[in-house]
Amino acid sequence: xxxxxxxxxxxxxxxxxxxxxxxxxxxxxxxxxxxxxxxxxxxxxxxxxxxxxxxxxxxxxxxxxxxxxxxxxxxxxxxxxxxxxxxxxxxxxxxxxxxxxxxxxxxxxxxxxxxxxxxxxxxxxxxxxxxxxxxxxxxxxxxxxxxxxxxxxxxxxxxxxxxxxxxxxxxxxxxxxxxxxxxxxxxxxxxxxxxxxxxxxxxxxxxxxxxxxxxxxxxxxxxxxxxxxxxxxxxxxxxxxxxxxxxxxxxxxxxxxxxxxx
Numbered sequence: 001x002x003x004x005x006x007x008x009x010x011x012x013x014x015x016x017x018x019x020x021x022x023x024x025x026x027x028x029x030x031x032x033x034x035x036x037x038x039x040x041x042x043x044x045x046x047x048x049x050x051x052x053x054x055x056x057x058x059x060x061x062x063x064x065x066x067x068x069x070x071x072x073x074x075x076x077x078x079x080x081x082x083x084x085x086x087x088x089x090x091x092x093x094x095x096x097x098x099x100x101x102x103x104x105x106x107x108x109x110x111x112x113x114x115x116x117x118x119x120x121x122x123x124x125x126x127x128x129x130x131x132x133x134x135x136x137x138x139x140x141x142x143x144x145x146x147x148x149x150x151x152x153x154x155x156x157x158x159x160x161x162x163x164x165x166x167x168x169x170x171x172x173x174x175x176x177x178x179x180x181x182x183x184x185x186x187x188x189x190x191x192x193x194x195x196x197x198x199x200x201x202x203x204x205x206x207x208x209x210x211x212x213x214x215x216x217x218x219x220x221x222x223x224x225x226x227x228x229x230x231x232x233x234x235x236x237x238x239x240x241x242x243x244x245x246x247x248x249x250x251x252x253x254x255x256x257x258x259x260x261x262x
Contacts, residue, residue, distance in 0.1 A: 058084040058118045065122035069104040069150045075120060078102055087116055095120065103146035106138065128169060129189075130157045141166035160191035167191065175199065175218055182222050204237070210244035217243035224249065 063072055078098045084090055092110040099108045099120060106125045112118055125144055127136040135143045137158060143165050158168045172189050179185060179201070188200035197209040199218075209217050221241055228238060228251055239254040 056087050056116055058087055058090055058112075058116055060117040062117060062119045063122065064120075065108075065124075067104075067122050067124050068152075069124045069146070070102055070122055074102050074104075075099055075122065084118070087112065087114070090118065092118075103144065104150070127151065127155060129172065130155050131165060131168075132159055133157075137165050137169055141169040156186050157188045158191075159189070161193055164191055171197065171214065175214065178215065178218050178222070182225065184222075206240040208240060208242045208244055220249065 061076070063075055078101065079095055082090070082095060082098065090112060092112060095118070096108050096110045099105060099110070099122065104124050105122055107123045109121045110119065125136070125146065126139045127146075128139055129137050130148070131137045131143050135145050136148070136155070137143055156172070158165075158172065160168045168189060168191055171191075172186060175189075176186055185202045186199055187202050188198075190198040192198070194211070196211050197214055199207040199209065201207065207218070207221060221243055228241070232238065232253065235256050236253050237256040239252040242250040242252070
């Protein structure tokens with residue numbers, strides 16, 4: 001009698017399949033565990049790297065701009081109390097506000113450049129004239145206070161009521177354009193409380209223009225100035241010219257100052 005081997009083969013195949021499933025399961029588990037470990041390892045590495053970068057200090061301060069009066073030491077001193085030990089925590093608005101408080105600064109912009117640089121761009125005021133002895137006026141007619149010892153050139157002096165800065169500047173510009181044709185310039189401009197205008201020119205002559213028709217009166221002065229110079233006597237020089245007349249003018253004279261020998 002012949003015995004069938006089919007059940008035995010079936011059992012062997014089932015055992016092989018079971019063993020394969022067993023190894024596949026553990027391979028899957030092992031792969032999953034490795035993936036989890038890799039994710040945690042990468043997260044740990046990334047967190048450590050970011051923490052390290054966040055704690056990096058600002059080690060480079062780049063200062064540029066148009067600064068004929070402000071110096072680097074002024075800016076460094078202004079931001080001295082700001083904590084630059086953490087690049088990401090540095091507030092550029094705080095830095096900007098501190099630098100903007102410097103007397104000669106007109107505008108300032110600040111930005112950070114990764115990983116450790118702070119860029120500060122400064123534009124200084126452009127002084128046009130001294131104002132009432134204690135202040136200066138910039139090109140926009142705004143008064144500000146700063147150390148005039150940093151000026152490298154002479155400025156005209158303006159005097160006038162508070163709030164009249166723009167009026168003084170506008171008239172200075174208009175009258176200067178006219179006087180330039182006679183190679184004259186304004187050393188001092190005074191606007192009185194009653195809005196009467198007085199000029200002192202670079203040759204020492206004082207012009208009393210009154211309250212109205214300033215341009216016309218300066219033009220009248222320029223037309224007759226050469227004749228006034230010719231009319232002066234020896235040891236005389238012009239003290240003032242009063243132009244508060246509709247058609248004429250009055251000239252005041254003084255003794256000429258003696259020039260000292262070198």
